[in-house]
Amino acid sequence: MLNIEDVHTYYGDSYVLQGVSLEVMPGQVVALLGRNGVGKTTLARSIMGLTPPRKGVIRFRNADITHTPAHRIARLGIGYVPQGRQVFRSLNIRENLQVTARGDGQWTFERVLDLFPNLRSRMRSLAGKLSGGEQQMLAAARALVGNPGLLLMDEPTEGLAPLMVRELGRTIGELKQAGTSILLIEQQLNFALRYADIVFIMQKGVIVHKCLPEELASDTAAKSRFLGV
Numbered sequence: 691m692l693n694i695e696d697v698h699t700y701y702g703d704s705y706v707l708q709g710v711s712l713e714v715m716p717g718q719v720v721a722l723l724g725r726n727g728v729g730k731t732t733l734a735r736s737i738m739g740l741t742p743p744r745k746g747v748i749r750f751r752n753a754d755i756t757h758t759p760a761h762r763i764a765r766l767g768i769g770y771v772p773q774g775r776q777v778f779r780s781l782n783i784r785e786n787l788q789v790t791a792r793g794d795g796q797w798t799f800e801r802v803l804d805l806f807p808n809l810r811s812r813m814r815s816l817a818g819k820l821s822g823g824e825q826q827m828l829a830a831a832r833a834l835v836g837n838p839g840l841l842l843m844d845e846p847t848e849g850l851a852p853l854m855v856r857e858l859g860r861t862i863g864e865l866k867q868a869g870t871s872i873l874l875i876e877q878q879l880n881f882a883l884r885y886a887d888i889v890f891i892m893q894k895g896v897i898v899h900k901c902l903p904e905e906l907a908s909d910t911a912a913k914s915r916f917l918g919v
Contacts, residue, residue: 691716691840691871692737692768697746699729699736706732707743708895714840717869719862721876721886721903723917729895730875731773734844737873738770739763751839764790769838773845773875775825777832779818783809786817786828787835795837796868802831805861823854830861840871847878859884879917883907891916 692714699707706729714720724730735741737748739760748756755763764770778786787799803810806827812820817828826846833841843862847855855878862885865872876882882889883903891899891912899906899916906912 691718691751692873693747693749693752694733694737695747695749697733697736697743697748699732699741699743701732701741706895707736709746710892710895710897712890712897712900714871714873716871718887719866719872719874719885721874721882721889722892723876723879723882723889724892725918726877728892730892731844732895733892734770734772734842734873734875737763737842738768764836767837767839769833769836769841771826771829771833771841771843771846773848775822775829777817777820777825777828780816782814782816783820783828784813786832790832791835792837797834797837799835802834805834805864806831808857821854823850823857826850826854826858827861830858834865838870840873841865842873842875844875845877846874847876847881855881879906879913 694710694712697707697710710733722730732741736743739758742757747754750766750768808824809827809831817825846858859881866885874882883906886903889901889903889906890897893916899912
């Protein structure tokens with residue numbers, strides 16, 4: 691589904707990604723973990739064409755998208771739930787969903803609203819008036835109505851109350867059961883391990899560890915060394 695090979699990305703002269711390689715197989719949930727500032731969001735932006743790499747290759751469904759513009763990457767089938775939600779605050783919920791909706795897949799308006807029932811009753815509410823948790827649900831719903839083959843979620847639990855974290859976890863569980871491929875960039879270790887099929891850990895712009903979630907859960911040394919847990 692997604693294959694990243696030896697990707698090097700800069701912000702100006704700042705060398706952020708220093709040879710990142712990972713893959714997401716069809717129907718797989720891959721968790722990308724790491725401390726703040728190690729390059730996880732930069733990798734998300736590189737995948738989406740917002741900060742293209744200077745070196746390396748990014749393939750989606752075997753097609754090279756390394757230097758493809760962001761709007762074309764979205765149309766190819768990668769849904770992006772960015773860090774900080776970034777919903778269209780001046781539009782209501784329905785209008786936010788209409789911006790990205792594509793009617794040629796399994797994620798219809800009705801199915802997405804079944805997944806996020808809190809949004810159904812507030813369709814005319816402005817996104818800027820929603821709570822942080824509701825905005826996060828809207829960001830995920832907005833990505834899904836585009837019927838992506840891959841869902842890229844960057845720190846989806848950031849700033850959420852425990853109740854909303856549980857609700858988001860329920861949603862990710864349902865997406866996993868539906869066979870949706872997900873790259874989950876996350877800080878909350880237990881949350882990520884609960885849903886991931888495979889785990890990558892990033893440190894200083896490189897992947898330093900790869901394992902099964904149950905292996906990391908019991909590996910105290912790796913958690914301490916790479917995540918400060």
